[in-house]
Amino acid sequence: MNLVTLFLLIGSVYLTIIAYGVVRTRKKGLPPRLRIAAAAIQVAVVPAALLALLLLNGDRALTATWGYPLALLGLAGFFLALCTDIVAKRIL
Numbered sequence: 001m002n003l004v005t006l007f008l009l010i011g012s013v014y015l016t017i018i019a020y021g022v023v024r025t026r027k028k029g030l031p032p033r034l035r036i037a038a039a040a041i042q043v044a045v046v047p048a049a050l051l052a053l054l055l056l057n058g059d060r061a062l063t064a065t066w067g068y069p070l071a072l073l074g075l076a077g078f079f080l081a082l083c084t085d086i087v088a089k090r091i092l
Helices: 003-027 032-057 060-091
Strands: none
Touching: 003 032, 003 060, 032 060
16 A cells, blocks of 8 residues: 555545534534534644654655645645534534
């Protein structure tokens, strides 16, 4: 398994978990501040952990190459959480 395939697999699972988590917090009826905090934690953990692993690797070229896609993965997670919350509010 090469790095691109691994990134796509992790990214897909990451975005699925975010969508499921946002809907679940909405179904539980949590207050808005707690829902936002839960979504922020879900969005930030995976890209931060992957970036930390890249930094621990010590290879600057690998970190420079994969840092940008990890930042975009976090941005995609943010927008997915926002859109999922809007849709879940209307559906649930």
